Amino acid sequence: MxxxxxxxxxxxxxxxxxxxxxxxxxxxxxxxxxxxxxxxxxxxxxxxxxxxxxxxxxxxxxxxxxxxxxxxxxxxxxxxxxxxxxxxxxxxxxxxxxxxxxxxxxxxxxxxxxxxxxxxxxxxxxxxxxxxxxxxxxxxxxxxxxxxxxxxxxxxxxxxxxxxxxxxxxxxxxxxxxxADGPLKGRRVVVTSGPTQEPIDPVRYIANRSSGAQGTAIAAALAGLGAEVVFVTGPADVAPPGGVTVVPVESAREMLAAVEAALPADAAVFAAAVADWRVAEQSGAKIKKQPGGAPPALQFVENPDILAAIARRSAGRPALVVGFAAETDDVIAHATAKRARKGCDWIVANDVSPATGIMGGAENEVTLITADGAETWPRMGKPEVARRLAARIAEALG
CATH class of the missing domain: 3.40.50.1950 (Flavin prenyltransferase-like)
Structure with missing residues (x-):
């Protein structure tokens, strides 16, 4: 190169x-x-x-x-x-x-x-x-x-x-x-990756099981095609790729703010596993277990829906918005409904039930859901999934 x-x-x-x-x-x-x-x-x-x-x-x-x-x-x-x-x-x-x-x-x-x-x-x-x-x-x-x-x-x-x-x-x-003189030269793409962590108290948090490997691979593949990539990542297990602008965040609200700050962009890929809920009131001190007492009652509130917020923007919406759907049953049906509900262009769906070994593993098996229907790809390494998705994004952006 x-x-x-x-x-x-x-x-x-x-x-x-x-x-x-x-x-x-x-x-x-x-x-x-x-x-x-x-x-x-x-x-x-x-x-x-x-x-x-x-x-x-x-x-x-x-x-x-x-x-x-x-x-x-x-x-x-x-x-x-x-x-x-x-x-x-x-x-x-x-x-x-x-x-x-x-x-x-x-x-x-x-x-x-x-x-x-x-x-x-x-x-x-x-x-x-x-x-x-x-x-x-x-x-x-x-x-x-x-x-x-x-x-x-x-x-x-x-x-x-x-x-x-x-x-x-x-x-x-x-x-x-x-x-790089690739097909995405001159294009700007925002990629989210990793889990978010929603604090309960100074030592506990709510999170999803995500290593960040797939989102990291996607950011690297897009950069390899010449894109300017803004990589918004939660606390992932894998190091961020080189050649991208890394924006580290922790919570869902921080991730949404970072994505909005990165706009305008030609495309946005939301591969992060964002926690759906957070506690309504974070404790400033560690919540103590009381001998013989009942567990603390935690009241939850819904986190911002980052994918829907960007997909439904009236101004400054990326030309292509790609979401992810990690499901454990009825994968295609749930992901197809999610695409319509969120207003995004594509959904990359996968089965993350424990038997698949996909969550935190080196391989992935995804179905790309678009307005034209569902296209299931064979099981392959996460970098290969990323390269295939990046090529499709380049094709879609012309």
């Missing part, structure tokens, strides 16, 4: 800059040509010599280089690549990008380009969570900048939380998705 692709890699000044060396090596292994740009701060962490040796190309560093700028080199650099990757993208460089500054070679390249841009943020957890950084991130996404990461984990400064630059395999997957 990357063979022959030209990547302009901008490395800015953060401790995660060392990962850029491995990224360059792996990009070249996949056949990509890498042109590196270092900010002055980046040179405090990696040397121009090491970057040049790994990339096999000259390292660009200075906006006012007389030789390069005699032919407006920053314009040529910014427009000759298939993709511009910023890894790591520091809070400083993100702020420059969001506000249109052009005070050094990196920021000038990013302002002068019409080439797609992918950033991999990396910074201290407090910097990442600061309102200014989140405003800049929202502005960059609104400008069409793709984002991979950051991850959550231990920081070089000793703190813990979100802000670690995504690992190189995830960045590679995001780059492959960004340059």
């Amino acid at each position: 990357l063979s022959g692709k030209r990547i302009l890699l901008i490395v800015s000044g953060g401790i995660a800059a060392y990962k850029s060396l491995d990224l360059i090596r792996r990009l070249r292994e996949k056949g990509a040509a890498v042109t590196p740009v270092l900010t002055r701060a980046a040179e405090q962490f990696v040397t121009p010599l090491s970057v040049s040796a790994l990339s096999g190309n000259k390292v660009y560093r200075d906006l006012f280089d007389l030789t390069d700028e005699a032919e407006m080199g920053h314009i040529e650099l910014s427009r000759s690549a298939d993709l511009i990757v910023v890894a790591p993208a520091t809070a400083d460089l993100m702020a420059k990008m969001a506000n249109g500054l052009a005070c050094d070679l990196a920021s000038t390249l990013l302002l002068a380009t019409d080439t797609p841009v992918l950033i991999a943020p990396s910074m201290n957890v407090r910097m990442w969570q600061h309102p200014a950084t989140q405003r800049n991130l929202a502005a960059l996404k609104g400008d069409g900048i793709a984002v991979v990461g950051p991850d959550e984990g231990a920081m070089a400064c000793g703190e813990y939380g979100p802000g670690r630059m995504a690992e190189v395999p995830a960045i590679l997957a995001a780059i492959e998705a960004a340059v």
Whole structure:
């Protein structure tokens, strides 16, 4: 997928800059040509010599280089690549990008380009969570900048939380998705996945039995066809795929808000196993078992119906809305009724009764229900189900 692709890699000044060396090596292994740009701060962490040796190309560093700028080199650099990757993208460089500054070679390249841009943020957890950084991130996404990461984990400064630059395999997957020339190139798809968890008290919750494997595979398959995927996931057992924008949530209400924030989209695939109910009043303290006493009485209220809410939107409805129906009996009849009741275009139905081993397993056996009827697919691995569904979505979107 990357063979022959030209990547302009901008490395800015953060401790995660060392990962850029491995990224360059792996990009070249996949056949990509890498042109590196270092900010002055980046040179405090990696040397121009090491970057040049790994990339096999000259390292660009200075906006006012007389030789390069005699032919407006920053314009040529910014427009000759298939993709511009910023890894790591520091809070400083993100702020420059969001506000249109052009005070050094990196920021000038990013302002002068019409080439797609992918950033991999990396910074201290407090910097990442600061309102200014989140405003800049929202502005960059609104400008069409793709984002991979950051991850959550231990920081070089000793703190813990979100802000670690995504690992190189995830960045590679995001780059492959960004340059993919598949049938969904230029299309935006929202995918929900995993279970939701509805708190009862600080230690207990209501949830469905879902690993998130099928939704994760669907998001990866759609990204592989070139789609821009927003992946809204509950607390799943499997890691999210690379090459997608991951929005972690916990409850059904959080999932609905995240989906609505991700619109507009060309298609939406609702593979998440959303809890139908939540307790009316969540306890702020652990509910104690009383010796000899009756169990606590829990009053339930219905959660928002995410599939129906999006399928029945009067404005901003995706052109294709796909729901899932996990049933234990009369699968096709229940799923067909669900499609009509929810107002979605397709339903992917499956039998999740314990004997099938599908819930939490590696395989799935589904029936695709559309306005034209029911089409049962043979049992196959969940990635193959995902690829088949993604191909049908691409066909439906033309």
